Amino acid sequence: xxxxxIILTGLGSYAMRAFFIFALARYSFPPILxxxxxxxxxxxxxxxxISMMTSTEGKLTAGWAESIGLLLAATVAKFTGNxxxxxxxxxxxxxxxxxxx
Amino acid sequence: MSPSPSSIIVRGSIxxxxxxxxxxxxxxxxxxxxANAGIPGWLGWSSSPIIFGGAIQVTLFTLLGExxxxxxxxxxxxxxxxxxxxxxxxxxxxxQDQPDWFRWIGSYVLIDQVFVLxxxxxxxxxxxxxxxxxxxxxxxxxxWMVFTALGILLGPAIPESWGVEFAAPVLFVSLMMAAxxxxxxxxAAVIAMGITLAFSQLPxxxxxLVAVALTVGIMLLMHRRQS
Numbered sequence: 413x414x415x416x417x418i419i420l421t422g423l424g425s426y427a428m429r430a431f432f433i434f435a436l437a438r439y440s441f442p443p444i445l446x447x448x449x450x451x452x453x454x455x456x457x458x459x460x461x462i463s464m465m466t467s468t469e470g471k472l473t474a475g476w477a478e479s480i481g482l483l484l485a486a487t488v489a490k491f492t493g494n495x496x497x498x499x500x501x502x503x504x505x506x507x508x509x510x511x512x513x
Numbered sequence: 514m515s516p517s518p519s520s521i522i523v524r525g526s527i528x529x530x531x532x533x534x535x536x537x538x539x540x541x542x543x544x545x546x547x548a549n550a551g552i553p554g555w556l557g558w559s560s561s562p563i564i565f566g567g568a569i570q571v572t573l574f575t576l577l578g579e580x581x582x583x584x585x586x587x588x589x590x591x592x593x594x595x596x597x598x599x600x601x602x603x604x605x606x607x608x609q610d611q612p613d614w615f616r617w618i619g620s621y622v623l624i625d626q627v628f629v630l631x632x633x634x635x636x637x638x639x640x641x642x643x644x645x646x647x648x649x650x651x652x653x654x655x656x657w658m659v660f661t662a663l664g665i666l667l668g669p670a671i672p673e674s675w676g677v678e679f680a681a682p683v684l685f686v687s688l689m690m691a692a693x694x695x696x697x698x699x700x701a702a703v704i705a706m707g708i709t710l711a712f713s714q715l716p717x718x719x720x721x722l723v724a725v726a727l728t729v730g731i732m733l734l735m736h737r738r739q740s
């Protein structure tokens with residue numbers, strides 16, 4: 413039963429990743445669609461962040477430490493473009509603020 | 514002059530490494546979820562090569578552990594992973610001048626981090642694109658295989674009070690900034706955050722899908738009014 417669930421989920425998630433890559437392999441994308449697709453990466457990442465910071469009941473779980481950590485990480489990412497620096501800034505400030513408060 | 518094949522592969526692997534660090538605590542969370550669900554370790558781990566998607570795997574075993582039916586657990590896990598449809602659509606034009614074998618294999622390693630890395634790299638040459646994509650994808654893949662095994666073996670070795678799970682949203686904020694290389698993209702990200710919050714009560718994190726679809730629509734409308 414568990415094995416069936418794993419295999420079905422594996423097939424389903426592969427199908428989702430492969431679907432448009434195969435379906436639109438010979439389709440010429442109109443400019444409007446190309447423009448729309450430019451927004452997918454930033455919006456999905458933004459939505460994931462908020463989704464990780466909310467409970468399943470839809471309550472925001474981020475306190476001061478989390479909010480400042482995320483803001484600092486975003487700022488460092490913007491100015492350095494380096495994910496390691498951004499991670500250090502975000503986690504560092506998160507731990508320091510939690511330790512103070 | 515185009516860079517040598519091996520230097521592109523090395524570059525891709527190195528670029529993937531920092532993005533994997535936040536996945537390490539997640540691999541341990543995965544180990545705890547598998548243990549709590551009462552599933553044999555090897556069977557739980559088999560989902561790493563078969564599914565290869567952290568959030569999808571965790572959702573599946575959380576629900577199975579709570580006694581959900583196979584149909585319910587599988588469909589919830591797939592809704593959590595449905596954002597991959599957007600990745601597939603977004604990358605479809607860049608996969609057009611690629612051979613079929615790469616469409617089959619590349620799709621398998623199309624995960625969040627690989628998607629953002631490749632989206633922020635302006636690579637036009639198909640062979641370079643292919644090597645870079647596979648290098649980042651399979652570096653991530655190999656590390657995920659090792660660390661989910663460790664997560665299952667070591668279980669809850671990391672105390673929850675450390676809050677290391679916070680590394681995941683920090684990474685995604687960083688990826689969001691990397692993907693927002695124009696002001697309108699940053700505006701789109703902020704709008705998406707608001708919409709996700711407004712729809713956060715939707716089951717299985719479906720708010721993510723609503724937010725992406727609505728935000729892209731809003732951005733297109735704004736663009737039309739300006740031009």
